[in-house]
Amino acid sequence: MQKLGMGQAVNQALREEMHRDPGVFIAGEGVGVSIHxxxxxxTHGLLEEFGPGRVKDTPVSEAVIAGLAVGAAEAGxxxxxxxxxxxxxxxxxxxxxxxxxxxxxxxxGKSTFxxxxxxxxxxxxxxxxxxSHNLEAWVAHCPGLKVVMPxxxxxxxxxxxxxxxxxxxxxxxxxMGSYFAPPxxxxxxxxxxxxxxxxxxxxxxxxTVVTWSGMLGAAMGAAETLSREGIDIEIxxxxxxxxxxxxxxxxxxEKTGRLIVMHEATRTGGFAGEIAAVVLEQGxxxxxxxxxxxxxxxxxxxxxPPLERxxxxxxxxxxxAVRELLx
Amino acid sequence: xxxxVEKKIQMLGTMIVSRKxxxxxxxxxxxxxxxxxxxxxxxxxxxxxxxVCAALExxxxxxxxxxxxxxxxxxxxxxxxxxxxxxxxxxGCNKGKSGTLHLAVPEINAPCTTTVVxxxxxxxxxxxFAQQYRKEPQVTVCFFGDGAADEGSFHESLNLxxxxxxxxxxxxxxxxxxxxxxxxxxxxxxxxxxxxxxxGMPGIIVDGNDAPAVYNAALxxxxxxxxxxxxxxxxxxxxxxxxxxxxxxxxxxPRDEIKAWQEKCPIRxxxxxxxxxxxxxxxxxxxxxxxxxxxxxxxxxxxEQSPYPAPREALEDVYA
Numbered sequence: 001m002q003k004l005g006m007g008q009a010v011n012q013a014l015r016e017e018m019h020r021d022p023g024v025f026i027a028g029e030g031v032g033v034s035i036h037x038x039x040x041x042x043t044h045g046l047l048e049e050f051g052p053g054r055v056k057d058t059p060v061s062e063a064v065i066a067g068l069a070v071g072a073a074e075a076g077x078x079x080x081x082x083x084x085x086x087x088x089x090x091x092x093x094x095x096x097x098x099x100x101x102x103x104x105x106x107x108x109g110k111s112t113f114x115x116x117x118x119x120x121x122x123x124x125x126x127x128x129x130x131x132s133h134n135l136e137a138w139v140a141h142c143p144g145l146k147v148v149m150p151x152x153x154x155x156x157x158x159x160x161x162x163x164x165x166x167x168x169x170x171x172x173x174x175x176m177g178s179y180f181a182p183p184x185x186x187x188x189x190x191x192x193x194x195x196x197x198x199x200x201x202x203x204x205x206x207x208t209v210v211t212w213s214g215m216l217g218a219a220m221g222a223a224e225t226l227s228r229e230g231i232d233i234e235i236x237x238x239x240x241x242x243x244x245x246x247x248x249x250x251x252x253x254e255k256t257g258r259l260i261v262m263h264e265a266t267r268t269g270g271f272a273g274e275i276a277a278v279v280l281e282q283g284x285x286x287x288x289x290x291x292x293x294x295x296x297x298x299x300x301x302x303x304x305p306p307l308e309r310x311x312x313x314x315x316x317x318x319x320x321a322v323r324e325l326l327x
Numbered sequence: 328x329x330x331x332v333e334k335k336i337q338m339l340g341t342m343i344v345s346r347k348x349x350x351x352x353x354x355x356x357x358x359x360x361x362x363x364x365x366x367x368x369x370x371x372x373x374x375x376x377x378x379v380c381a382a383l384e385x386x387x388x389x390x391x392x393x394x395x396x397x398x399x400x401x402x403x404x405x406x407x408x409x410x411x412x413x414x415x416x417x418x419g420c421n422k423g424k425s426g427t428l429h430l431a432v433p434e435i436n437a438p439c440t441t442t443v444v445x446x447x448x449x450x451x452x453x454x455x456f457a458q459q460y461r462k463e464p465q466v467t468v469c470f471f472g473d474g475a476a477d478e479g480s481f482h483e484s485l486n487l488x489x490x491x492x493x494x495x496x497x498x499x500x501x502x503x504x505x506x507x508x509x510x511x512x513x514x515x516x517x518x519x520x521x522x523x524x525x526x527g528m529p530g531i532i533v534d535g536n537d538a539p540a541v542y543n544a545a546l547x548x549x550x551x552x553x554x555x556x557x558x559x560x561x562x563x564x565x566x567x568x569x570x571x572x573x574x575x576x577x578x579x580x581p582r583d584e585i586k587a588w589q590e591k592c593p594i595r596x597x598x599x600x601x602x603x604x605x606x607x608x609x610x611x612x613x614x615x616x617x618x619x620x621x622x623x624x625x626x627x628x629x630x631e632q633s634p635y636p637a638p639r640e641a642l643e644d645v646y647a
Binding site: 025053056058059061063064066067068069070071072073074075076077079094095098099103104105106107108109110111112113114143144146166167168 | 388390419420421422423424425429431433434438439441443446448449450451452453454455456457458460461467479480483484486487490491643644645646647
């Protein structure tokens with residue numbers, strides 16, 4: 001089986017979908033001619049393969065990049081546009097929040113907006129808080145959008161292909177750390193992964209960790225360490241924030257009786273709060289212990305290496321939380 | 328270019344229906360619980376929508392803003408479906424989801440009315456891009472006011488549209504007021520059309536109360552766009568007779584200024600021109616007026632007799 005980084009898996013999904021459907025095009029800053037020439041990056045080589053008619057390098061204009069997607073999608077194309085870094089979402093946000101998410105509703109269901117906004121996300125690059133800021137909870141709070149955050153190359157390929165074929169606007173957030181993580185086996189054949197379905201990445205009986213995107217690796221590492229002490233962690237990789245797979249979360253908590261939600265984003269108003277609320281409302285009776293959140297602290301992501309390492313939640317943080325919850 | 332009598336009569340008819348539609352709304356919105364939300368009309372600005380839309384083909388698209396009724400009626404929207412939507416009824420063009428300010432009529436290629444000032448521009452870029460991408464011989468028209476030209480989206484959109492030579496017509500409906508601000512209070516540029524040069528596209532100034540002049544400018548811009556020569560910015564200079572909305576006492580607008588512009592009424596202007604030409608008689612005019620009144624009365628009747636949506640219909644149409 002081929003081994004791919006997440007960027008390469010995204011690249012393969014884009015290629016396959018562009019070959020399959022002439023209505024799929026990509027646009028964004030440096031999606032064709034990039035300042036970073038690296039085969040591990042998601043749009044590498046697409047300009048050469050599909051030409052400038054379908055791989056549109058845009059000016060540095062996030063609002064109109066997003067507007068391009070909204071208008072073209074309404075007309076029946078399937079745009080896949082890129083917001084270079086998550087914090088730049090703010091510049092595109094009117095088009096995404098007020099238009100991509102709402103225009104179908106405002107049309108009374110007459111129009112569809114089959115667009116994908118790919119956003120590169122995550123801390124760990126010393127890039128600072130205006131390049132690293134995980135804003136998934138903002139978009140998950142907008143009815144009309146779907147929010148997808150793959151953690152593995154295999155998931156990224158199957159989820160992106162589904163997102164492109166979905167008739168709704170999908171915010172597809174890729175953790176940049178995953179681009180350069182060791183390549184993993186990815187099926188070469190075509191496959192689709194449905195949106196709204198979490199994946200149990202590790203089965204366990206003692207405690208459930210719900211996580212997504214860049215935190216999966218830390219969670220798996222912690223589970224491995226704890227397993228040597230006989231502590232058996234179940235890891236639920238959410239993959240899609242909205243629609244939320246409450247069934248898988250609740251079934252896991254019913255089995256283990258304990259819950260930790262782990263995400264890289266800051267704590268207050270983070271999506272862990274939503275999962276906690278769902279479990280307290282619908283699964284309170286399963287809980288044998290209070291739940292815990294392991295998240296970034298409520299600070300902007302700092303630059304200096306020790307400061308940035310302090311920001312990013314890691315396996316040790318998770319292990320501490322697990323020990324607090326276990327008898 | 329000389330505009331045919333037939334075309335002029337078509338534009339006149341559209342303007343009259345628009346005015347009668349607005350007449351009705353201005354009365355109805357004052358009745359308690361009749362119409363939800365803020366009422367925004369565009370009396371005196373009818374020549375912009377009717378002139379531009381008369382130059383379009385059915386497959387051409389328009390993206391419009393909060394002052395949309397004239398544009399939508401001119402593009403061919405069903406007055407009954409619009410009125411029912413404005414009333415918040417189930418039979419409205421958007422099943423009561425959009426109301427007066429967000430009317431979406433995709434079946435006539437008017438898929439979006441947005442109230443976010445300046446937001447029509449990036450969406451219109453996307454719509455025009457789709458036409459270019461598919462090599463369709465069609466254009467998109469983007470309506471916006473002079474206030475929207477101060478938004479960042481104006482800059483990004485004109486720049487990209489010109490760069491990619493999109494089949495797009497930017498129509499700045501300069502009614503001299505952005506909310507409560509007079510034109511001179513929100514920009515130093517005398518003519519908004521001058522901004523076009525900064526993006527490498529033609530900027531045309533047209534008398535926005537002269538429907539045939541607007542029509543000619545739009546026709547020329549359309550020809551440029553479908554020939555692959557890119558977008559045009561047309562500034563239609565007109566005037567907002569009323570306040571921003573019907574609850575705005577608009578004391579900041581001098582009354583003699585309003586009166587002077589009412590003298591330049593686009594409907595009277597075109598009807599007098601047609602009458603001077605001997606193309607319409609007083610009887611013909613009276614007939615157009617009463618026909619328009621009937622259309623609007625029928626629309627109001629339809630809206631009033633239609634049911635409201637059931638509360639739980641609020642949950643529908645979020646996702647495809």
